[in-house]
Amino acid sequence: MTDVQQTATGAGARPVDPIAQAVQPRRRRRPRTRNLWANVVPSVVILAIVIAVWEVLVRSLEVRPQVLPPPSRVLEQGWAQRSTILEHAGATLQVTITGFAVSLVVAWIIAVSIDFSPVLRRGVMPLLVASQTIPIIAIAPLMIIWFGFGLLPKMLVVALVTFFPIVVGLVEGFNKTDREVTNLLRSMGGGRVKEFLFVRLPSALPTFFTALRIAITYAVTGAIFAEYVGAQQGLGIYMSVQKNAFRTDLVLAAVLVTAVLSICLYLLTFAIERLVIPWSFKERKARSAK
Amino acid sequence: MRSDMPNDMLNDMPDDVAAGTPRIRLDHLFREFELGGGERRQVIDDISFSVRPGEFVSVIGPSGCGKSTMFNIIAGLETPTSGDVLIDGAVANGEREHTAYMPQKDLLFPWRTIVQNAALGLEVQGTPRKEARRAAAGLFAQFGLKGFEHSFPFELSGGMRQRAALLRTVVQGREILLLDEPFGALDSLTRIEMQTWLQEVWAEHSWTAVLITHDIREAVYLSDRVIVLSARPASVRLDVEVDLPRPRDLSMTTSPEFVRIEEQLIEVLHEESRKAFEAQKALR
Numbered sequence: 001m002t003d004v005q006q007t008a009t010g011a012g013a014r015p016v017d018p019i020a021q022a023v024q025p026r027r028r029r030r031p032r033t034r035n036l037w038a039n040v041v042p043s044v045v046i047l048a049i050v051i052a053v054w055e056v057l058v059r060s061l062e063v064r065p066q067v068l069p070p071p072s073r074v075l076e077q078g079w080a081q082r083s084t085i086l087e088h089a090g091a092t093l094q095v096t097i098t099g100f101a102v103s104l105v106v107a108w109i110i111a112v113s114i115d116f117s118p119v120l121r122r123g124v125m126p127l128l129v130a131s132q133t134i135p136i137i138a139i140a141p142l143m144i145i146w147f148g149f150g151l152l153p154k155m156l157v158v159a160l161v162t163f164f165p166i167v168v169g170l171v172e173g174f175n176k177t178d179r180e181v182t183n184l185l186r187s188m189g190g191g192r193v194k195e196f197l198f199v200r201l202p203s204a205l206p207t208f209f210t211a212l213r214i215a216i217t218y219a220v221t222g223a224i225f226a227e228y229v230g231a232q233q234g235l236g237i238y239m240s241v242q243k244n245a246f247r248t249d250l251v252l253a254a255v256l257v258t259a260v261l262s263i264c265l266y267l268l269t270f271a272i273e274r275l276v277i278p279w280s281f282k283e284r285k286a287r288s289a290k
Numbered sequence: 291m292r293s294d295m296p297n298d299m300l301n302d303m304p305d306d307v308a309a310g311t312p313r314i315r316l317d318h319l320f321r322e323f324e325l326g327g328g329e330r331r332q333v334i335d336d337i338s339f340s341v342r343p344g345e346f347v348s349v350i351g352p353s354g355c356g357k358s359t360m361f362n363i364i365a366g367l368e369t370p371t372s373g374d375v376l377i378d379g380a381v382a383n384g385e386r387e388h389t390a391y392m393p394q395k396d397l398l399f400p401w402r403t404i405v406q407n408a409a410l411g412l413e414v415q416g417t418p419r420k421e422a423r424r425a426a427a428g429l430f431a432q433f434g435l436k437g438f439e440h441s442f443p444f445e446l447s448g449g450m451r452q453r454a455a456l457l458r459t460v461v462q463g464r465e466i467l468l469l470d471e472p473f474g475a476l477d478s479l480t481r482i483e484m485q486t487w488l489q490e491v492w493a494e495h496s497w498t499a500v501l502i503t504h505d506i507r508e509a510v511y512l513s514d515r516v517i518v519l520s521a522r523p524a525s526v527r528l529d530v531e532v533d534l535p536r537p538r539d540l541s542m543t544t545s546p547e548f549v550r551i552e553e554q555l556i557e558v559l560h561e562e563s564r565k566a567f568e569a570q571k572a573l574r
Contacts, residue, residue: 180393187365187391188414188462198414202401279401283444 069249078253084238085250089257091233095151095223096265099158100216107163111170115200116192121171132164136222140229149230157226162215169211173204206280209273216269220262311379312340313498314364314466319373321359333359334370335523341466341515344496348509350559351519351527352566357502358470360524364500365389365468377465390464394471396455398443404454405430405439411462426461432491433457449480456488460497467499474504485511486540493537506555510534511543516551518558521566528558 058070114121143153227236242250321334333356362368366386377388398407412422433453473481518528
């Protein structure tokens with residue numbers, strides 16, 4: 001940003017706050033790759049150690065693969081079954097995405113309505129909290145009784161486990177707007193709708209993306225859980241079947257794929273956040289550089 | 291008394307009479323708040339004063355005396371319990387379209403660039419985005435912000451952010467500017483620079499403005515008149531004309547006339563602050 005400031009003062013404009021500018025710290029640009037490495041390397045090292053210990057112990061103690069296969073066998077067998085596993089993963093991804101989409105739409109509708117109506121807020125919020133006390137483990141089989149083995153009951157399970165953090169994130173985000181900003185907007189002639197569009201909505205977006213990240217990690221496990229109870233396809237039912245066949249190695253291979261899927265979706269939220277609210281990224285980066 | 295006339299008469303006055311009409315007139319303003327349990331707290335007790343078109347008036351008073359409530363009433367954000375706000379002679383209680391308000395914090399939105407922030411008021415009022423931003427951009431040079439149109443607020447210094455906030459206020463083209471301690475959060479050097487700058491810009495535009503401040507020197511330096519409010523409930527304790535020539539520069543702040551006014555204000559303000567302090571102690 002220093003180059004912008006130089007052109008500004010150099011263009012013959014009124015010299016702007018020489019004092020304040022001198023005091024402003026120069027922002028160092030750290031190479032992004034180094035940053036990434038610093039974040040990723042420690043966890044990769046720990047993971048590698050755990051896997052190595054696992055491999056060595058299982059082999060030296062001659063544990064039966066039905067009980068605990070060595071990581072190498074998990075990879076090997078998983079690779080051999082890759083087309084089947086990928087097919088199931090595709091089904092799980094579909095459930096996750098559609099269920100999450102439903103969850104997003106519902107969460108936004110509820111959160112915006114709550115923001116506009118204090119009565120609704122008092123009425124709906126306790127019910128939402130109550131909805132989170134329902135044990136999914138009990139409700140998922142019922143969903144299948146009610147809605148069959150198709151997509152719908154699984155979407156509903158995913159939506160049920162993910163919409164709550166999104167609603168809470170949005171409602172709290174909307175409420176971050178302080179009284180003075182409201183007064184400013186009102187003095188400009190804005191009513192409640194304009195206040196929402198000009199202030200409450202944009203200021204809620206960073207909180208929304210944080211909530212989105214929490215929710216998306218629940219989404220994949222939610223989908224797998226729903227499939228586990230009963231499905232025609234999906235990683236959940238695949239794990240269930242392989243477990244019954246004592247193919248522990250393939251269960252673990254499916255677990256690995258699940259983890260990869262979750263992490264990819266999690267990382268995707270950062271990419272979307274960056275596209276939707278680039279200002280938030282820039283601001284955070286500037287702050288951390290100070 | 292003009293304030294005793296019915297409003298329609300005021301509105302129907304011929305132009306030559308209306309020329310003497312104050313831009314703002316506060317007419318026996320009272321304001322109480324319900325505290326619950328049937329208790330009431332009186333915040334404003336009979337404030338009356340006027341501001342002429344193009345006049346710069348500062349309001350000082352002890353902390354918590356009710357300045358902000360008075361401001362909110364002028365801005366139309368609150369209504370008086372009794373009494374009236376008259377704008378250009380017409381009762382304007384609760385009307386928001388006459389004033390542009392600048393709060394102490396800059397309240398620039400981090401998701402908007404400076405030019406987008408500056409255009410906020412116009413956009414909220416329904417001016418098409420492009421047009422609003424063009425209008426705002428036109429003032430950037432004068433506000434020392436040229437070249438920063440597309441920067442984000444966090445990239446600017448405190449003084450620049452305050453200027454951007456002021457730009458957002460004046461570009462709305464309202465008849466009256468209400469400035470609530472606009473420089474209160476700045477360090478003292480930046481503050482003095484801002485006052486000097488504002489003073490210069492003011493000389494060119496002659497906006498009508500009411501400024502709330504705690505800084506007596508700032509009040510005298512910038513204003514045509516300084517009003518001192520009493521401890522709560524607020525009433526007008528002193529109304530001093532600052533008869534110093536414009537444009538003013540910093541050297542003027544040491545002139546005998548300046549110092550005399552400053553001393554007069556300090557004395558009254560301290561007296562009121564002591565009262566406010568005693569009243570607070572008595573409450574405990």
